Amino acid sequence: MIEFRNVVKQFPDGTLAVEDFSLVLPSRRITVLVGSSGSGKTTLMRMINRMVDPSSGSVEIDGVDVATREPVELRRGIGYVMQNSGLMPHRTVLDNITTVPRLTGVPKADARRRALELMDVVGLERSLAERYPGQLSGGQQQRVGVARGLAVDPNILLMDEPFSAVDPIVRDELQQEVLRIQAELAKTIVFVSHDIDEAFLLGDEVVVLERGGRIVQQGAPAEILANPINEFVANFIGADRGKRRLAVSSAAQPDGDDRLLVDAGGYPVGLIAAPDGRLATSDATPKSRSVSNKTDQAGDA
């Protein structure tokens, strides 16, 4: 469990990045901090591994104030995956993944064996092990970044907009990969994103932030989607533009029993399964649990 207690962060130049932030992040769950730039989400995440120290307040991991921990040692126990992978361009894939285990004194052979296993876990061909990051595609680099984050088998994994720089198809794949890995490993994941769809997809708990690290709303994706607390959230999740209010299209329908769903603007967003083939247009409820929405693949199934 990670707990923020009345955290304030003012940078030396006077910017008040975080005003007064308190939050408990449950263990073995994915908590997504989502907000626009300037919402302080990355700053907050970096307080967990002391890359940023709060001006006041405290951050605790399982009841221990991180301020009492030695930063270098603390960081070696927390996985970190960042945007643009942050891989070391002068180290091979394998050397990148084994970075932290080697720092903590794991014998080279053991570290390498484990790294190869991790490559399997994140879906990387072992044949890429001796390549340099510059020789990989963006998606592959991010996979290496995830493998590196998992290399010391940390309880906590911090992910700072890890997929925002890869193309949508690869991002989809990587997001599914995270869900698969999480189902297997059950880490405490703190995920920072500016993409609400990504937040709804990955988050067990979603925390919507606005400027200054103010929490606007927090809860499970379904709660936020069903009851956006104010205009800001409604705007952020697209509800105000009718993006979340879906209806069965009265126009062209696909073959078979499925029905085409459109949002309030009339744009097609997905299909709704109609097992009995008799789903009446007027009965379509946007909150239906069987909605399969292109932008929200959380997949209740």
Add this chain to the structure above:
Amino acid sequence: MDWGWISRNLDLIGGRVLEHMALSGPPIVIGFLLSIPFGYWASRSRIVRSVLLVIGNIVYTIPAIALIVFVPVVLGLAILDPVNLVIALTLYAIALMIRSAADAFAAVPRDVAASATAMGYSGWQRFFAVELPLAGPILLAGVRVVSVSTVSLASVGALTGIENLGSFFTDAFQRQFLTEALVGIVAVLLVAGLFDLILTAIGRALMPWNRREPTRRLVVPELTTA
């Protein structure tokens, strides 16, 4: 031209080549090493950077003869001591190298440095394992310029009586003997070329990821997971 002069004076030429290398090698190495902390410092602060670059430019502007004459006066060395030349050349090397070193460290990608910190590198580990290697290519480019400049500049030492390949120029001038000047020029070029080859080879050995850079465009197809 008297080509026979060359074969009659091979010993002299060989001796002066070695002398020239002994005088220009240390300034290149020392200047390179000393410019690294300055360059790193300059990359951290814009003010430090401007101040160091201005100082570097001023030092580099001092005429070589003046510097070689001043060094022994300031340090209390004998006027004909070859160390004077080594010190003067080292000062020029630092002056020239600071800019490259500052640029080299400034060019280290911030996200890579940040991720190294996040991984749990201590400050020194991060410097030696991440920042120094990544500054490597620009440092190498800088030291190659310094090397050529130093080898060429070392000839000036001959004017103050420090024997090296430059002595061929002073001799040739006094005796109006063109062959000797030509031998001097070719020998300086060869020494500079040799140093450059050595530096490039060291760079290739120490920076294998850089060497493979050209293969970058061979795009490896994204392998999807099963």
